[in-house]
Amino acid sequence: MFDKILIANRGEIACRVIRTCRRLGIATVAVYSQADADAQHVRLADEAWPIGGPRPAESYLRGDAILEVALKSGAQAIHPGYGFLSENADFADAVEAAGVVFIGPKAASMRKMGSKAGAKELMQAAGVPVVPGYTGEDQSPDVLQREADAIGYPLMIKAAHGGGGKGMRIVRDSGEFAANLESCQREARNAFGRDRVLLERYVERPRHIEIQVFGDSHGHTLHLNERECSAQRRYQKVLEESPSPFLSAQLRDAMGSAAVLAARAIDYVNAGTVEFIVGQDGGFYFMEINTRLQVEHPVTEFVTGLDLVEWQLRVAAGEALPLAQGQIAQQGHAIEVRLYAEDPDAGFLPGSGRLERLRLPAADQHVRIDSGVIEGDTVTIFYDPMIAKLIVHDADRPRALARLRAALAQCDIAGPKANIEFLERLVRHPAVVEGRIDTGYLDRHLDEFIQAGDTASDDTAQDLLLAAATAQLLVQERQSLERAGASTDPSSPWAIADGWRLGHGSRRSLAFLQGERRLELHAQGSNGNYRIEHADRIHSVEGARNEAGDGLSLRIDGRGRRFTLAMDAGPGNSAGDGRIVVHDGGRRLRLQAVPMYRPERSSAVGTGNRLLAPMPGRVVLVKAAPGDEVEAGQELMVIEAMKMELSLKSPRAGTVAEVRAAAGDFVEADTVLVALAS
Template identity: 45%
Template sequence: MFTKILIANRGEIACRIIKTAKRMGILTVAVYSDADQNALHVHMADEAIYLGGSPSRESYLVGEKVIAAAKKTGAQAIHPGYGFLSENADFCRACKQEDIIFIGPPVEAIEAMGSKSAAKNIMQKAQVPLVPGYHGEDQSRDIIKKAADDMGYPVLLKATAGGGGKGMRQIWHEDEFDEGLAAAKRESMSSFGDDTMLVEKYLTQPRHVEIQVFCDNHQNAVYLFERDCSVQRRHQKVIEEAPAFSMSETLRAQMGESAIKSAQAIGYQGAGTVEFLLDIDGSFYFMEMNTRLQVEHPVTEMISGQDLVEWQLRVAYGETLPKTQQQLTINGHAFEARIYAEDPSNDFLPATGRLNLLKTPIESKHVRIDTGVRQGDEVSVFYDPMIAKLIVWDESREKALQRLAKALREYRIEGVTTNIEFLYNLATTDAFINAEIDTGFIEKNNDAIFHKTATQQDGERLINQLAIAALYLVLSLENNNKAQAALSNDPHSPWHIPSAWRLNEAHNHALTLAYKDIEYALIIEQQHEASICSYIITITSKNGTTHTVECQGEIAGEKITVTIEGHRSQSVIAHSNSSISVYQEHGVVNFREISADYGQSQDDDNHGGLTAPMNGTMVSVLVASGEHVNKGQPLVIMEAMKMEHTIKAPSDGIINEVFFSAGDMVNGGAELLAFSALALIDAEEK
């Protein structure tokens, strides 16, 4: 077996590989960029080599530097993880030339599957079922559009060199084709340096089911069952599960055998994933093959009891597969939820910031967490915004889903916007529980996931959560005052009274909390009756609706115990800067504490600036100063963490000035361009 390997990656996958290598007694070498000098994977490895600047093109994507690091440290093999160089045929070839083993498939297999068009042709010859589409070499706009028109809309445009949803666009109507093609080509060129496209018929109710395959150098091949990855946003997976629900043994065997046939058609070795679209009638179609380990491989490990990284290392070293097909069995059910720094309520825009609080569920045989960050780490603009993968297992889908919901309730992150609340809401919808799932799941269940159809019970719950958040803030303040008074030379000074005491006035605290940009004014009045201290909390919304909550409570660290109308319950509070989150049995609710406005803001003459929604790079500026634009017209395109975001005109108007050019780095909140609404201009002229 290898004595030392280099991991040409970062974050959770680097940490994941290091764990298996350590268990096998293999020394590990990490690589890192400027942004990752103090990253977890660097500290976990036995050695670490600096590669270069924070942008991946200056560090993790520079194959020459990675190979030099392997030679310098005496690493016998390189594990590429996923992303970066994992499917780069030139890098694989360079490793071979330097007599370094690439822990992955041979160059020929990577090249065969590196082009989606070529892959389709190979699979067609191997008699693997394909979705109708055009995969030709003629890349003229008219040829591609004619193929789309002939198939009928909707169609799916895909980068042939793509992956992870990059360079991919759904085209629902003919008039969307040109804009969609331009965006897909641009994103593909940015991500892969290649804008070659294919077009396929878009199935309206498919499931995304993938088969984990493994091949060794001795003509052995197995499939380790399937994963259902249908729940996606931006064509990227959100929650995966294994095995796939409603999967008959016959269909599993058919898909598994087709996957092995796909791998054998290209002389495959190592871990690979063959992705299929499974239609509602049980027919399935080859979509693509990923010649690497997948992000969602842990769910396969949980149900099979196998360590797929160990399998990779053994196969790369020349050993035979650890198990035969007959020896592999499915045990129970597993889910994986991807914890991202992103804002689901704002089109899943990636977020940056410092992880001021990071508390995870307790790991056990039922709960596993794959992560590459620690509390205090920075989520930067340079890399994918995934914070961790939460994996749960139990004997059945129902029990595993209960564990997923519980673990998501226990996950606490502060300092950066995350998708935890979104994941919990998604996993607890009736449609997900009942496995009414296809690739359009999020769009179809948008109202239920985002709680847009609020019931009276939801309204009452929000009022109680506001009261709990306010009571926590007041009790924390009182405890702090008590602590300061105990340290003072005059502990009985009125300045140290913790109860908001005022001469001839009620003991009131006033504050403002915002929930999803709706502000609530709260007055907290302390009352004493005998030895019982209670609080009357008056909550007034912006529309003037008022609610009154009477409660008692006490805090112990991050926990608060509150009694409202005879109902005693516990909540966990995460409070950081102006953010306060209330964690309860049914999920997390996030509030923002609003500071008092002392009238210092400027009106800016009713003219507006359009600001950057996140830190990122300006990809394209589509307008010029003085240009008249229409409502909804694309103005600029930004990219952050491998995602494009188009900023559009909020109304008809005029562009007064553009402040950035293509290629510029932009901070979140920066004014991108000065814009005057046409209605305001007309009003001023009158």
């Protein structure tokens, strides 16, 4: 085993590897960019070295700088994590040439899988089922169009190099092919430096099943069963689970055998994942082999009871696989979701900023948290906006889903917007609960998973709002008593916070913002007993009490209810201007309490004459010039931010007066990119 290793990555995977190494008594070396100087992986490692600027190309993609740190620090091996250089064969070669062990497959195996086209041809020759398509080297648009027409539609265009859902387009008609090809090639060129594509017949409503494989240098290869990741949005995995609710025992065995066959075909050593698409009829087809550890590997660890990072280290050190195929266990059911700094209600726009509040469930035998940040850290614009992976395990799938719902209910994030509510709706959706979701379901039915936004639309939503208002009233009363107690006349009637005034009954008004929507409520009463008016309806609240652990119990119109609360005071530690999150165990409501009579700021971002950058990013394409006549909704510019291309469109029809950014420019949020003539 090694004495010291370097982790050539960041975030949760770097922290994950460091923790396994610590358990095994292996010293760790971290590398970091300027943006990550205070990151958790830097703090956890035994030593950490800077390697360059904040952008990946200036740091985590600099193999020469990383290898130099490995040699200077005395690291015997490099763990690449996933992403960045993890599937870069040239880097693996350089590491081996320097006398350092690369913890992953050999460069030769990577090169065989580095091209989706070459991989498909190799698998077909080895007898692994593949989807009909075109993988040829002739990439001229005319040839690709002709091959696409011959394969038939619907058809998938895929970048031959790379992964992560980048450089993929579905084409349903011959006339749409050329435009989609250009877009796919551009995205592939920006993401992977190469724009070669392959074409495949698109399997309608497929399942996405991947098989974890492992090989050692002693000729042993096995699989660790499957993970299903059919819940996807734009080819990005949203929920992963094992075992798959779709597979029969026979299909599981057949796919496992095919995965081992695929790994052996490229002399695979260390951890890898063979990915398949599976039709509704049970036919399965090879997609690719990810020559690294996967983001969702904790799902496999939970059901097998194994530490896959430890296996990686032992295999890289020359040891044989610890178990044989027949000794691999599969116990219970595990599910993983990813908490992201993103806004599902705004097209999943990635977010960034300081994590003012980060509350996650406590880890135990049923719940695991993999994260590279803690409360107070910053989600930077330069990398993937994942905050944490939440993984649960229980005896069977219904219990695991229940466990996941309970764990999500304990999550609370303030600062950048997060996708918690989206995930809560996802894990309660019938398509997920019944195990029938396919890879395109989320994109086809996204409105079923997005916040409706109408707080008064049903009784549950109304109860959540009433609970938030009640919590606010109780806090106001407590603060008034505290101020009275600190005053020179604590018994003064003016210190009572019941809203009473001479000549009429008590009445207090409350205001909240739910996104951009303002909500107003009016309350009478005190000490946990109120009549609250909202949307022309009056409700009685009785017996309201704050409980230990941020709980609130009360009766609403005679029905007993209990909620959990998260309340953050606003400026001056005032309850009149803070964040409130109310949860009833199945649904949450997120509000911003604001003073009732404060003038509202306009939420408009411009006059309709300007196109603004929605977030910091790099301009990758400019499609407008001064003097151009444009239509409303016409694409004028494309920017790249947090591993995602964003299409920016004209706010109205008009004439372009100015273009204030060029391809390659880095722009800040709210920068004016294009101005239209008035």
